[in-house]
Each structure stands twice: as C-alpha cells, then as structure tokens.
Amino acid sequence: MTEVLWTDLAPLPHGVVQLLDRYNSTYEGVGVRLWTRRGDEWACVYPDTFGSITGPRSPARAGVRSGIETYEVELEGPVGRRDARFLAAALEQVLAHEEEAQSAAHELSDRYEEINLLYSISEILASFLSMEQATTRILSEVADVLGARRAALWVADQARQRLYLTAAVGDQGVQEVIDMDDETSVTARVFRERQPVNLERGDALPRSAQQEPLPHGEEPYLSVPVSFTPPDGGSRTVGVITLVGRRTDVRFSAGDLRLLTAIASQVAAALETQRLVRASLRRERFERELELAHDLQLKLLPDADRFRDTASVAARCTPAESVGGDLYHLFDMPNGRLGVVIGDVSGHGFAAALIMALTMSAIAIYTQETSHPGDVLRQVHESLIDELESTEMYLTILFAVVDPANQEVCYSNAGHPHAFVVRGDGQVERLAATTPPLGTVPLPEYGESVIQWGNSDLLFFFTDGLSDAFSDDTGISGEQQLLTEVIEMRDLEPPIVMEHIFRIAAAARPNVPPDDRTAVLVRS
Numbered sequence: 115m116t117e118v119l120w121t122d123l124a125p126l127p128h129g130v131v132q133l134l135d136r137y138n139s140t141y142e143g144v145g146v147r148l149w150t151r152r153g154d155e156w157a158c159v160y161p162d163t164f165g166s167i168t169g170p171r172s173p174a175r176a177g178v179r180s181g182i183e184t185y186e187v188e189l190e191g192p193v194g195r196r197d198a199r200f201l202a203a204a205l206e207q208v209l210a211h212e213e214e215a216q217s218a219a220h221e222l223s224d225r226y227e228e229i230n231l232l233y234s235i236s237e238i239l240a241s242f243l244s245m246e247q248a249t250t251r252i253l254s255e256v257a258d259v260l261g262a263r264r265a266a267l268w269v270a271d272q273a274r275q276r277l278y279l280t281a282a283v284g285d286q287g288v289q290e291v292i293d294m295d296d297e298t299s300v301t302a303r304v305f306r307e308r309q310p311v312n313l314e315r316g317d318a319l320p321r322s323a324q325q326e327p328l329p330h331g332e333e334p335y336l337s338v339p340v341s342f343t344p345p346d347g348g349s350r351t352v353g354v355i356t357l358v359g360r361r362t363d364v365r366f367s368a369g370d371l372r373l374l375t376a377i378a379s380q381v382a383a384a385l386e387t388q389r390l391v392r393a394s395l396r397r398e399r400f401e402r403e404l405e406l407a408h409d410l411q412l413k414l415l416p417d418a419d420r421f422r423d424t425a426s427v428a429a430r431c432t433p434a435e436s437v438g439g440d441l442y443h444l445f446d447m448p449n450g451r452l453g454v455v456i457g458d459v460s461g462h463g464f465a466a467a468l469i470m471a472l473t474m475s476a477i478a479i480y481t482q483e484t485s486h487p488g489d490v491l492r493q494v495h496e497s498l499i500d501e502l503e504s505t506e507m508y509l510t511i512l513f514a515v516v517d518p519a520n521q522e523v524c525y526s527n528a529g530h531p532h533a534f535v536v537r538g539d540g541q542v543e544r545l546a547a548t549t550p551p552l553g554t555v556p557l558p559e560y561g562e563s564v565i566q567w568g569n570s571d572l573l574f575f576f577t578d579g580l581s582d583a584f585s586d587d588t589g590i591s592g593e594q595q596l597l598t599e600v601i602e603m604r605d606l607e608p609p610i611v612m613e614h615i616f617r618i619a620a621a622a623r624p625n626v627p628p629d630d631r632t633a634v635l636v637r638s
Contacts (some may be wrong), residue, residue: 126159127212133204134160144191146201151184159185176202180209249281249381256357256377257284260370263333263359267340268292268301269385270353277305277354285359300337304354310338312371333359336366338374342382352385411437411467414474416444418609424452425516428608430616431632432579438630439466439507440577443477447485450519454634456530456575457511462630465505472498473509487513487526488548488560495528495552495560502553509552512545512575516567518638523567526560528552532581532593538570540601572604573636579629583619600635608635 126148134146148160176198178185187202253265264284268277277292288301296302304311313335340353355378357366411433418427421444429442439459447453455477459466473494480493490513502508512533514525527533529551535543548561567573576596584599585592596615603611612635619631 127209129208129212130205131160133208137201141191141193144189144193147188147190148178148205149186149188151186156186174198178202178205178209180206180213185209246281248384250283252377252381253281253283253355256355256374260357260366260373261361261364262336262357263361264357266356266358267381268305268354268356269340270294270305270351277301280353287358300335301354301356304337304339304356305351308339308341308349308351310336310371310375312336312366312368334365335359336370336374338371338378340378340382340385342379342386344386352382352389355381405436411471414471415442418444420444421446421452424450425518426608426637427452428612428635429633430612432616432630433467434462434579434628434630437464437467438462439470440579440630440632441470441474442575442632442634443474444634445478445481447481447515449517451485452516452518452636453481454514454516454573454575454636455511456533456577456632456634457509458530458577458579458630458632459509460507465507466630469498469501469505469507469509472501473511477513485515486562487515487524488562491526491528491549491552492557492560495556498552499556508554511552514545514573514575516573516636516638518567521567521569521638522564523573524562524564526562528560529554530575532576532578534574534597535565535567536572536574536597536601536604538568538604540604542597542601567638569638571637572600572608573634574600576633577630579631580615580619580633582629583622583631586622608637611635 130148134148138144138146146160147158149156150159174189174193174195174197176187176195178187185205187198187205189198189201249267253267256262257265262284264282264287266282266287267280269280270277275294277294279288292299292302294302294305300311335356335358337354337356339351340355341349341351343349355374357374360366412431415429415431418429421427424446427444429444431440431442433440439462441455441457443453443455445453457470457473459469459473476494476497477490480490484490491511494511498509510528510530512525512527512530514523516523523535525545526549527545527547528549529547531547533545535545537543543565545563545565548563549557581592581596583592584595586595599615599618600611603614612633615633616631
C-alpha cells in the first residue's frame with residue numbers, strides 16, 4: 115500500500131465524524147473509511163483526515179451525493195454493499211444538514227453586514243450637517259461592503275431637467291451634467307423609467323448607450339433609482355445611485371440590488387428632508403423680508419400728526435398683503451397750504467409696491483419745483499411711464515392743495531374715483547377726474563379744478579379696497595355705505611372718524627377679495 119499526503123483537504127463536518135465514530139463503536143469488527151476524489155485519485159479522509167492510502171479496496175462501497183465534495187464510503191468486515199448504501203444515505207442526510215447550516219450561517223453573515231451597513235448609514239445621515247459629506251461617506255461604505263470600484267450619486271434638478279453628480283468615490287467617471295431626456299444615458303434611463311439596471315458592461319445595451327463612468331470593458335454595473343414616497347403616497351424619483359465594477363469577478367447579485375435599493379430609500383428620505391429644510395429656510399427668509407418690506411413701506415408714509423398746526427388730518431394705509439400699491443402723501447407748502455395726495459396702483463404685491471415707492475419719491479421731488487397739482491402729475495407721469503408700461507400697470511392719483519386762508523382746494527385728479535368733500539350740512543361733492551390715470555394716455559398738460567372749502571367741510575379721499583369692505587347684499591354700493599358712515603360722523607375729529615371706519619372694515623366680510631385700504635380725512 116502506498117500513502118500520499120494531501121494537505122489541502124478540508125476537515126470533515128463535525129456531524130459526519132460523529133456518525134462514522136458511532137458506526138464504528140456500534141458494529142464490532144467493522145471498519146469504516148470515507149474517501150473523497152481528487153482528479154483520478156481517491157484520498158481517505160476518515161479515519162485519517164490528512165492522508166491518502168491507495169491499495170486494494172473492499173467491494174462494500176457506496177457513493178455519497180454531496181454538493182460540496184465527491185465522497186465514497188467503504189466498509190470492511192462482515193458487511194456487504196447494502197450496508198454501505200445504508201450508511202451512504204445517512205451520510206448524505208448529515209451532509210445536507212451541514213450544507214444548509216453553512217448556507218444559513220453565510221446568509222446570516224451577509225444579512226448582518228447589510229444591517230450593519232444600513233445602521234451605519236443612518237448614523238452618518240444623523241451626524242453630518244452637509245449632505246454632500248454625508249453622501250460621500252455613504253458611498254464609501256457602500257463601495258467597501260459591495261466591493262464596487264466606483265460609486266456615484268446623481269441628484270435631479272427638476273427645474274433644469276438635469277441630473278447633477280452630487281458625490282462619487284473610487285474610479286474616475288462621468289463628471290458632466292446629464293440631461294434627463296438623454297436617450298443614450300443609462301443613468302437618465304434609470305431615472306426616467308424608475309427601474310434598476312443590473313448588467314455587465316456592454317451586455318443587453320445598444321452600442322450608442324452611454325454608461326457612467328466611461329466603459330473599461332465588460333464589467334459589473336448596478337444602477338438604482340433614488341425614490342421618495344411621502345406618507346400620502348405618490349412616489350417621486352429624486353436621483354440615481356450607480357455602482358460600477360467590482361474588485362472580484364463576481365457580478366452584482368439580486369441581494370446586492372435589494373441592499374442598494376434599501377440604501378437608496380434612506381438617501382432619498384435624507385434628500386427630501388434636506389429639500390424641505392431648505393424650502394423652510396427660504397420661506398422663513400422670505401417672510402422676514404416681507405415683514406421688513408411691510409415696515410419700510412409704511413415708513414414711507416408720513417405721520418398725520420405732524421400737520422396738526424396746518425389742519426386736522428387723519429390718514430391710514432393697510433396693505434392687503436405684506437406690501438401693496440396704495441399710497442398717500444402729506445406735506446407742508448408755502449403760505450400755510452397743505453399738499454394732499456392719494457393714489458392706487460392697479461393690482462397689489464411687490465410690483466405695485468415698487469410703483470408706489472417710485473411715485474412717492476417723484477412727488478416729493480416735483481412738489482419742490484412747482485405748487486401746481488397738474489404740473490406735478492405731468493412730471494410724475496413722465497418719470498414713471500417706462501415702469502408703468504413694462505409692468506402693464508396704471509395709477510389713479512389725486513393731488514390736492516388745501517389753502518385754508520383762501521378757503522379753497524386746487525386739485526388735479528388723474529382718474530381717481532373716490533375723492534369727496536363732505537360739506538358741513540351733510541351734502542357730498544365728488545372731486546371729478548380732470549385727466550386719465552397715469553400709465554394710459556400721456557398728455558402735454560394735466561387739468562386742474564378749484565372748489566370752495568369752508569371751516570366745517572371735510573375732505574375725504576379713499577381707495578376702492580376700503581369701499582369694497584363696506585359692500586354687502588343690501589344692494590347699496592360699498593362707496594355709498596362708507597360715505598353714509600362719514601356723513602353721520604362729520605362733526606367729529608378726523609382721527610375718530612378714521613378709527614371708526616377702519617374698525618368696521620376690519621370686521622367686514624365683503625363679497626370681493628380684499629384689496630389695499632387707504633383713506634385721508636382733512637378738516638381746517
């Protein structure tokens with residue numbers, strides 16, 4: 115007999131050794147050997163685990179089916195082939211159980227690695243303030259666990275309809291922006307179709323297809339969509355994660371696909387959280403800017419108490435939004451006169467507020483050059499015509515010069531409808547328009563009118579936002595109901611009247627959307 119040593123033989127599973135030992139101890143005079151095949155030779159792995167003996171073999175032999183090794187059991191002594199087949203069947207069952215246990219152990223090991231990776235990603239997302247740093251670290255972990263040579267994250271910009279490379283680790287790859295509708299880009303296709311791609315480079319793709327990064331030959335390639343599903347449903351794809359190449363020759367498996375999909379879900383939730391945080395910060399910043407704009411706009415309007423030595427004046431402006439297009443202006447003029455302006459820019463919001471501010475500035479400039487209301491409005495129109503045309507807006511405005519000494523009011527009215535004088539006896543006289551609104555028809559001259567104004571008379575100018583607040587289902591116009599309130603209170607001081615009508619307007623529920631509300635009351 116010849117002995118050959120094979121040192122590369124793996125130890126037998128513990129269950130197999132136990133079964134063979136039990137068989138030997140149970141049946142006296144019976145010897146058991148277990149052989150495994152190596153090429154054309156058979157090596158004895160039991161009872162001598164590390165040696166091989168060649169020589170005469172007993173006829174009592176039977177093959178053992180196993181998915182790992184090729185075995186043959188041999189019995190020596192008062193036994194036959196049937197006994198060998200019986201033992202072989204028992205060995206097959208033991209080996210099958212051992213293989214299942216090993217497979218389960220490998221599966222548990224893989225799952226543990228995956229669970230540990232997912233847990234690590236959760237910690238990374240919670241600890242990094244920068245999304246770019248977090249995703250780079252995540253891609254490094256993914257590439258390490260799955261053995262990828264390159265990992266990349268592409269994030270969608272829906273406004274520009276493009277995919278941008280947010281983070282990448284490993285080999286060099288595509289760096290430029292990818293159009294979402296690029297028919298040759300696999301990354302774009304995964305994003306559009308919301309379906310993963312798992313393939314080897316060049317396999318089942320048209321020759322024109324571009325992958326990320328540029329091909330180095332046929333390599334493993336795994337790409338999954340990064341999709342976010344809010345609690346109310348409606349999944350939204352926000353990017354793509356791509357793995358390219360492996361450090362081994364093994365393709366990406368279905369398990370790798372499931373793991374990368376789970377990771378993509380975590381990344382999607384983080385990206386959505388980041389988007390919401392940024393949107394919230396932008397909204398908060400915008401709201402602060404609106405508050406600032408609101409305060410600044412109201413500061414442009416003069417305080418009526420400054421003019422108490424000239425006349426009894428009350429004025430108020432309440433924008434429908436944070437900023438609006440209504441305006442009023444008051445200023446002292448030579449010889450004890452008082453300048454009064456009220457205006458209403460079509461629409462409201464920032465565009466109207468811009469025209470309002472420009473109008474206030476222009477009036478302040480041109481009233482220093484002339485005291486004629488018509489000349490002032492003409493120059494204001496000339497300075498604003500470009501802005502009015504570009505914004506497709508117009509401006510109704512009235513400029514009145516109150517002269518207590520001569521008991522008259524000289525005014526120019528560019529299409530502002532809500533301008534009245536309430537006489538001491540309760541009669542009401544409208545200050546009719548002398549020219550069209552600014553922004554409609556440029557004129558070489560702007561008309562003026564003069565009315566008499568007594569000590570008990572009350573000037574009442576307002577915008578349609580205030581009269582709209584008095585409208586209801588009675589069939590009486592809001593303007594008429596507002597005038598009725600003022601007529602009944604005409605003997606009271608203007609600040610008291612102003613407080614009363616704005617309190618009614620604030621509590622009203624008009625039939626039309628709210629608009630900017632502005633009013634001016636003047637008594638000598």
